[in-house]
């Protein structure tokens with residue numbers, strides 16, 4: 001089956017492909033490469049709504065959907081503390097408020113995109129966080145409930161993205177196993193998990209087993225090879241990935257999330273989808289060979 005592909009545009013920004021500076025060039029490059037959508041930044045307080053809407057309608061005019069908005073959780077990305085697992089109620093509720101504004105932004109679009117949530121501490125404490133994991137989990141579950149409840153009547157889907165131990169809480173919510181367990185506990189129809197292959201490759205069991213484990217809770221995929229570069233440039237077996245997604249009947253997006261954008265953002269964008277389409281073709285060919293009689 002043919003999958004839908006998107007590009008997380010913020011990943012191109014620091015390498016010459018900033019959509020807020022040159023929307024036409026970035027969006028045309030993505031559309032010409034054959035993508036179905038673009039994931040825009042969810043910064044309702046920082047990005048002027050007029051500018052946001054201008055980029056969104058330019059994307060639409062090029063035939064690009066907006067399947068997801070990208071919330072920023074890490075300090076390097078967010079520029080402030082947004083910690084949904086914090087035991088400090090002021091800090092936690094600030095992060096929940098930010099998320100609700102992102103949901104409002106998503107709901108303002110014709111086809112409300114998905115948003116992703118994650119647990120990222122003010123400071124990483126590798127190799128292990130000093131906060132008890134049970135308390136982090138209790139706080140994060142509370143935030144997730146509030147967020148899912150707010151998003152549901154607004155038609156917005158929420159996906160929990162586990163972040164590897166070097167960037168997130170070392171020891172809490174690093175794996176799909178944990179994200180799935182939290183999604184199961186909160187048990188909301190509009191809540192699932194997001195598998196970012198870079199994080200999954202560090203923290204989970206075999207990638208294809210992990211995708212199957214996520215099952216129908218898998219809402220979105222962030223696409224990169226194990227080196228966080230273009231798919232096909234590392235050691236993830238993408239042919240197996242496509243065969244697994246085919247078997248699962250996966251209907252979500254695969255959003256390119258490779259950083260930094262190497263060797264340059266245009267090559268990254270064009271080569272990634274070309275490679276994935278080739279993997280789709282090879283999976284279809286394997287199936288035909290397996291079904292052919294001598």
Ligand SMILES: [Mn+2]
Nearest residue numbers: 161196222257
């Ligand atoms: Mn990601």
